[in-house]
Amino acid sequence: MTGLYTLLQINxxxxxxxxxxxxxxxxxxxxxxxxxxxxxxxxxGPKRKTSDKLENFSSGIASHGNARQxxxxxxxxxxxxxxxxxxxxxxxxxxxxxxxxxxxxxxWEIVLFVVLFLIGFIYIIKKGAxxxxx
Amino acid sequence: MNAIIFSVIGGVVMMFTGIITQQxxxxxxxxxxxxxxLLLANIFDTYGILSIHIGTHGMLNFQKFGLYxxxxxxxxxxxxxxxxxxxxxxxxxxKHAAEFFALIFFSLSGIAIxxxxxxxxxxxxxxxxxxxxxxxxxGGDKRNLKSNEASLKYFLMGSFSTGILLMGIALMYGAHxxxxxxxxKPSAVxxxxxxxxxxxxxxxxxxxxxxVSAAPFHFWTPDVYDGSPSVFTSFMATIIKAAGFIAFxxxxxxxxxxxxxxWRIILPLVIIATLLVGNITAIFQQSVxxxxxxxxxxxxxxxxxxxxxxxxxxxxGILIYTVAYSVATIGIFAVLEKMEDISLAGYNGLAKKHPLxxxxxxxxxxxxxxxxxxxxxxxxxxxxxxxxxxxxxxxxWLVIVAVIFAAISAYYYFRVIQAMYFKxxxxxxRSYNKGFCFMLVILAAITILIGIFPTIILNWxxx
Amino acid sequence: MLNTISFxxxxxxxxxxxxxxxxxxxxxxxxxxxxxLLVIVFFAVLGLLLVFMxxxxxxxxxxxxxxxxxxxxxxLQTSADTLKLMLKEGLTPDxxxxxxxxxxxxxxxxxxxxxxxxxxxxxxxxxxxxxxGVLYISSIASIxxxxxxxxxxxxxxxxxxxxxxxxxxxxxxxxxSAGVAVITMVMLTQSLSIQDIILSQQNGWWIFKGHIPAIxxxxxxxxxxTAETNRAPFDLAEAESELTAGFHTEYSGMKFALFFxxxxxxxxxxxxVAAILFFGGWMPFHIGxxxxxxxxMDYIPSSIWFLGKTFCLIFLIMWFRWTFPRLRIDQLLxxxxxxxxxxxxxxxxxxxxxxxLKWYL
Numbered sequence: 001m002t003g004l005y006t007l008l009q010i011n012x013x014x015x016x017x018x019x020x021x022x023x024x025x026x027x028x029x030x031x032x033x034x035x036x037x038x039x040x041x042x043x044x045g046p047k048r049k050t051s052d053k054l055e056n057f058s059s060g061i062a063s064h065g066n067a068r069q070x071x072x073x074x075x076x077x078x079x080x081x082x083x084x085x086x087x088x089x090x091x092x093x094x095x096x097x098x099x100x101x102x103x104x105x106x107x108w109e110i111v112l113f114v115v116l117f118l119i120g121f122i123y124i125i126k127k128g129a130x131x132x133x134x
Numbered sequence: 135m136n137a138i139i140f141s142v143i144g145g146v147v148m149m150f151t152g153i154i155t156q157q158x159x160x161x162x163x164x165x166x167x168x169x170x171x172l173l174l175a176n177i178f179d180t181y182g183i184l185s186i187h188i189g190t191h192g193m194l195n196f197q198k199f200g201l202y203x204x205x206x207x208x209x210x211x212x213x214x215x216x217x218x219x220x221x222x223x224x225x226x227x228x229k230h231a232a233e234f235f236a237l238i239f240f241s242l243s244g245i246a247i248x249x250x251x252x253x254x255x256x257x258x259x260x261x262x263x264x265x266x267x268x269x270x271x272x273g274g275d276k277r278n279l280k281s282n283e284a285s286l287k288y289f290l291m292g293s294f295s296t297g298i299l300l301m302g303i304a305l306m307y308g309a310h311x312x313x314x315x316x317x318x319k320p321s322a323v324x325x326x327x328x329x330x331x332x333x334x335x336x337x338x339x340x341x342x343x344x345x346v347s348a349a350p351f352h353f354w355t356p357d358v359y360d361g362s363p364s365v366f367t368s369f370m371a372t373i374i375k376a377a378g379f380i381a382f383x384x385x386x387x388x389x390x391x392x393x394x395x396x397w398r399i400i401l402p403l404v405i406i407a408t409l410l411v412g413n414i415t416a417i418f419q420q421s422v423x424x425x426x427x428x429x430x431x432x433x434x435x436x437x438x439x440x441x442x443x444x445x446x447x448x449x450x451g452i453l454i455y456t457v458a459y460s461v462a463t464i465g466i467f468a469v470l471e472k473m474e475d476i477s478l479a480g481y482n483g484l485a486k487k488h489p490l491x492x493x494x495x496x497x498x499x500x501x502x503x504x505x506x507x508x509x510x511x512x513x514x515x516x517x518x519x520x521x522x523x524x525x526x527x528x529x530x531w532l533v534i535v536a537v538i539f540a541a542i543s544a545y546y547y548f549r550v551i552q553a554m555y556f557k558x559x560x561x562x563x564r565s566y567n568k569g570f571c572f573m574l575v576i577l578a579a580i581t582i583l584i585g586i587f588p589t590i591i592l593n594w595x596x597x
Numbered sequence: 598m599l600n601t602i603s604f605x606x607x608x609x610x611x612x613x614x615x616x617x618x619x620x621x622x623x624x625x626x627x628x629x630x631x632x633x634l635l636v637i638v639f640f641a642v643l644g645l646l647l648v649f650m651x652x653x654x655x656x657x658x659x660x661x662x663x664x665x666x667x668x669x670x671x672x673l674q675t676s677a678d679t680l681k682l683m684l685k686e687g688l689t690p691d692x693x694x695x696x697x698x699x700x701x702x703x704x705x706x707x708x709x710x711x712x713x714x715x716x717x718x719x720x721x722x723x724x725x726x727x728x729x730g731v732l733y734i735s736s737i738a739s740i741x742x743x744x745x746x747x748x749x750x751x752x753x754x755x756x757x758x759x760x761x762x763x764x765x766x767x768x769x770x771x772x773x774s775a776g777v778a779v780i781t782m783v784m785l786t787q788s789l790s791i792q793d794i795i796l797s798q799q800n801g802w803w804i805f806k807g808h809i810p811a812i813x814x815x816x817x818x819x820x821x822x823t824a825e826t827n828r829a830p831f832d833l834a835e836a837e838s839e840l841t842a843g844f845h846t847e848y849s850g851m852k853f854a855l856f857f858x859x860x861x862x863x864x865x866x867x868x869x870v871a872a873i874l875f876f877g878g879w880m881p882f883h884i885g886x887x888x889x890x891x892x893x894m895d896y897i898p899s900s901i902w903f904l905g906k907t908f909c910l911i912f913l914i915m916w917f918r919w920t921f922p923r924l925r926i927d928q929l930l931x932x933x934x935x936x937x938x939x940x941x942x943x944x945x946x947x948x949x950x951x952x953x954l955k956w957y958l
Contacts, residue, residue, distance in 0.1 A: 029633030132927035
């Protein structure tokens with residue numbers, strides 16, 4: 001309990017950290033909730049582990065090899081594209097909040113920004129980044 | 135600013151050219167036109183005509199020296215594409231010709247940042263923009279295992295050196311409270327944090343030394359230069375390396391002259407180590423390509439003299455050196471690209487079958503050695519002169535060491551000449567056209583012209 | 598007055614009581630604990646309710662009865678199911694990465710629970726009005742992708758891995774246009790705080806005031822929301838006919854139930870966000886400055902407004918499930934990258950022009 005007190009006292013000094021305190025509590029509760037549920041079910045449920053039961057499910061037939069094989073590279077390509085465009089979206093947040101203040105000059109700058117991204121976008125589409133069948 | 139903007143636009147244009155057309159000739163011509171526009175834009179910028187200004191909050195500082203270097207680098211790239219452009223389009227089954235040119239343009243925009251940075255952050259950005267396309271270019275020959283290995287090696291080592299660079303920048307930021315190099319006077323550092331500044335500087339030094347393959351940090355060079363497609367080796371070894379030296383000079387130009395005696399001890403050690411490693415290992419190489427890789431380390435040792443001297447003479451010298459070394463190396467690699475067998479034995483008897491190739495190649499090799507009447511002589515001469523101007527008799531020993539190593543270098547350069555002229559053999563040469571011969575002659579002419587009138591380049595510099 | 602039994606009044610009363618009897622620190626901690634318990638209870642109820650709703654809605658769409666044996670009209674069916682899952686054995690396959698396998702349910706529940714923080718359930722009834730609310734929601738929502746990939750990879754099952762990869766690609770792709778749609782609405786308010794967004798809809802919801810861009814943004818957001826929650830027609834991550842159950846194939850018992858719960862909670866959350874951004878959250882239906890009408894609308898409690906809107910949208914998403922056939926992975930990604938993303942970007946610029954020209958209100 002003393003630990004919590006000191007935590008709270010620190011938080012009062014630092015306004016922003018205090019604001020995030022509820023989130024910390026939520027995390028603790030979420031962990032507690034999941035742990036309780038899983039723990040409870042482990043207590044109540046049966047524990048009969050056989051080697052067949054612990055095998056990986058593959059619709060009834062014996063499973064072949066390791067599942068951790070190389071995946072189609074397309075998924076990773078999507079992930080890389082996402083990183084690029086997500087950065088763009090993130091940059092929009094501050095703009096969306098302040099753009100009235102920035103006015104038309106800001107608007108043209110954001111248009112330039114969007115156009116630059118669209119150029120890259122057209123490029124990847126044309127290059128067949130989203131083509132799943134060759 | 136023109137250089138940065140136009141090179142990026144050039145890169146984008148090249149990317150889209152690759153979508154519109156698959157014709158290699160068209161792609162190459164677009165690249166040449168874009169490069170000429172870029173060159174003109176930069177020259178105009180140098181003279182203050184039609185230059186675009188964007189507020190950068192003092193992060194970039196456009197000076198005549200940097201802009202002028204841009205011009206030289208772009209001109210060298212133009213020569214490079216004119217002579218080897220057709221080979222570039224053949225790399226990697228010829229599917230990604232336009233992308234290769236685009237990457238070259240992006241690399242050039244990195245160079246434009248490096249030559250004008252005033253903030254250490256921009257130095258970092260510039261070096262990254264310059265290097266990342268190179269990692270891809272190195273692996274351009276996708277189906278070639280060696281090329282892949284070289285690419286991965288370059289990438290891993292490069293990222294590591296970037297980490298060191300960032301660490302150094304962070305320490306320097308800690309010492310000065312800012313990134314601007316023009317504000318970093320040694321006297322501005324309080325004693326309390328005094329150690330941070332030199333430490334950070336050493337780390338930055340290591341990182342850039344890695345990029346220019348100076349001695350203790352050169353280990354990536356032979357493998358990467360050897361593994362990557364020859365045309366890209368030629369680009370990497372010349373223009374990119376010279377840009378690394380500009381980064382050096384800009385960093386040390388500003389305030390670090392006063393850094394103290396210890397700096398003047400570290401640098402000669404690095405220089406001598408670089409000369410030693412480069413020259414001695416080059417002697418034992420059987421492959422001309424690998425020999426050129428080591429020789430590029432050796433040349434980097436000479437170019438480091440400019441960083442050591444840090445005076446106007448050194449700046450003039452580095453410009454001449456850039457041109458002389460770039461032109462010669464581009465020429466040698468252009469010939470090398472045409473050879474089926476790139477070992478020394480492959481050059482046997484080249485003079486009999488292809489006299490033009492052999493003759494021009496000889497001129498380039500002589501220039502790299504530093505024989506009078508070639509550009510390489512004045513390049514080395516200016517370097518040594520700048521050192522003497524800086525230190526007088528106290529640095530005579532350094533000059534003597536440099537001359538000795540220059541003499542040693544003659545051995546392995548002359549071995550190629552000997553193979554071409556005095557040995558019999560049946561060299562297999564890929565077909566080349568008249569345009570290629572013409573470009574070779576032009577390159578050789580430039581080499582000799584600068585060898586006779588070195589001030590042509592410098593007169594432009596001072597207008 | 599009418600607000601005597603509203604959530605706001607209860608909240609204030611509890612707060613006062615706590616502060617009166619205990620010190621400020623203890624009161625704060627007690628509040629936190631209360632909130633945590635409330636959220637958990639809410640989760641449980643919501644899970645049961647939504648699963649039941651799903652089954653009943655499906656039944657109605659397919660002209661059958663649906664669950665009708667356990668309890669009156671089958672109302673206790675889902676509770677019985679939960680009890681059953683509780684009594685089942687929780688297995689961890691031999692080949693699985695045990696640590697990650699067990700960590701994944703924690704992560705997905707933490708993500709689901711954290712998103713609840715800034716959502717306003719009724720007038721002045723919100724765990725915490727964080728000033729970056731919308732950004733917070735979209736950032737936490739992307740954590741669940743990690744949990745899904747973690748679950749799929751650690752299972753060491755090919756179905757699970759495929760399902761996880763598909764679902765990962767799908768969620769991150771649709772996050773973009775969902776994000777842009779959200780920003781389009783933020784443009785109107787110019788604040789990321791949920792409270793500000795709701796209050797700005799005092800005299801009309803944004804979907805009515807925001808002209809065409811708001812409607813486009815709403816449509817895009819709903820499509821993206823359906824995809825982000827892995828629901829039909831975008832449920833190819835757990836396409837039963839090809840991948841058995843997708844990333845949670847290997848999960849059984851309570852762990853499976855938690856994934857299931859998190860899925861429905863996510864449906865609720867995206868619909869709640871849509872309700873807040875486009876339909877004013879708990880804000881009653883107002884028409885301009887027509888005092889009489891607005892006053893009548895105010896008599897309906899704000900929590901009813903919020904939950905009503907949210908559940909209407911949830912119904913909409915359930916409706917989708919029985920209306921559209923499942924997409925293939927390339928069709929799915931094409932829809933996002935080639936259509937939704939460019940449209941939403943153009944829409945955003947349109948909205949910018951409208952707001953800069955002050956064409957709204």
